[in-house]
Amino acid sequence: MLKEELKMKNIEQVLRSKKIKVTPQRMAVYSVLKNSTNHPNVDMIYKKLKPEYPAMSLATIYKTVEVLKQVGLIQELNTGEGSIRYDANTSNHPHIACIECGRVDDIHDVNIPPCGGELKTEIEEKTGYTVQKQQLYFFGICPDCHK
Amino acid sequence: MLKEELKMKNIEQVLRSKKIKVTPQRMAVYSVLKNSTNHPNVDMIYKKLKPEYPAMSLATIYKTVEVLKQVGLIQELNTGEGSIRYDANTSNHPHIACIECGRVDDIHDVNIPPCGGELKTEIEEKTGYTVQKQQLYFFGICPDCHK
DNA sequence: CATCTATTAATAATTGTTCTCTTTTTATTT
DNA sequence: AAATAAAAAGAGAACAATTATTAATAGATG
Structure with missing residues (x-):
């Protein structure tokens, strides 16, 4: 198969x-x-x-x-x-979007420190929220739009 | 004045x-x-x-x-x-949104490591984008909606 | 003071998304 | 394999957030 x-x-x-x-x-x-x-x-x-x-x-x-x-x-x-x-891909990974053309790419293998259990707890304590998920977006100009 | x-x-x-x-x-x-x-x-x-x-x-x-x-x-x-x-407040700070009522709060004074020049450079090298800004959102249930 | 340009307010148009209704398909039980 | 109930698909209207258009207005400029 x-x-x-x-x-x-x-x-x-x-x-x-x-x-x-x-x-x-x-x-x-x-x-x-x-x-x-x-x-x-x-x-x-x-x-x-x-x-x-x-x-x-x-x-x-x-x-x-x-x-x-x-x-x-x-x-x-x-x-x-x-x-x-x-x-x-439902894993928690950051994305980068082009502000010119709208294209969205994954960001892989980049060392994004936050989001561990420690940070989650800190945020929950400071805000009173229960944290369920997060999204990290970067914005910029993609390679194609640079040309 | x-x-x-x-x-x-x-x-x-x-x-x-x-x-x-x-x-x-x-x-x-x-x-x-x-x-x-x-x-x-x-x-x-x-x-x-x-x-x-x-x-x-x-x-x-x-x-x-x-x-x-x-x-x-x-x-x-x-x-x-x-x-x-x-x-x-145009400073680069994370936000947390309630998935029940939509309320959005600032997250202050929490140690969010990323986003330094180093990370930006790493992302630009790996993706080919020019990074201009970023947004970090957390989602959860706010104190009011817990009741 | 008259003119020129930018801004407002009202309205129409557009876009992404949701809703409603009817028909079709799926999974289940004979 | 046929019958059945429940769920889903398809079509199009309805909706809400936003954008575009237009005419009227206000402010700046000469």
Whole structure:
């Protein structure tokens, strides 16, 4: 069995275990996110799936990303460009967004110290909040827009 | 001269130095932001100014915050709640947002290590971006929503 | 004082997202 | 394998935040 198929089988199990039905649309949306590195928004997912699923509506994609988010299979990114992007990598990693073209990239292997349990506790004590998650965004000009 | 008046005089000079006209509306919007701790969005600013400036329109506030942002007197906060909030404190400090009620608070005096010149350089080298700014958001449940 | 330009206010238009309703599909039980 | 109930998809209207357009107004400039 191919690695790719194996991954998808796992997703099916995650959905079923949460009593959420497995549909072609859901698998397709997840597949787009899993196989892309550009953190697409709903419209980009829509356009990507159009050829293969011409009947699929925007509303379905909105509903699907919401479900996938609730289940914890994807996470939202909001860089303030007006639409929400999605990332199938749900680990807590920083992102960098281009203020010219909107492009969003992951930042890997950079030593970002905060966010350990220690910091979380400190913030909870000082603010009175219960901290659930965090997002670190950098903003700048991407290589392409420099040209 | 009162401290408050002094602050406003300075703002006037900043605007004039950038060839931007000083108008009652602009001063009023800035004043709301400078004297609030709740990081209001456009609608909250609008409602706040309604009694004193009943003729002021939402569009004016949208344009005003844009001008103030360009000039560097305020910064945007986007916690993904659907509308943009504004902060007259333009220093680089983290924020925490309540996922229940949307409330946004500053995080002060917490030891957030990143963001020094060293990290910036590392990110620029690894990503090819020119880094201009960053935003660190925490999300959780605020004290009020816990009750 | 007259003119020129920037700003305001009102309104229309746009965009991303959500909602409602009907039809279709899925998972389950015979 | 067919029947069934529940969930999901599809279509389009509705919505809310924001932006663009326009005409009127105010301030600055010569």
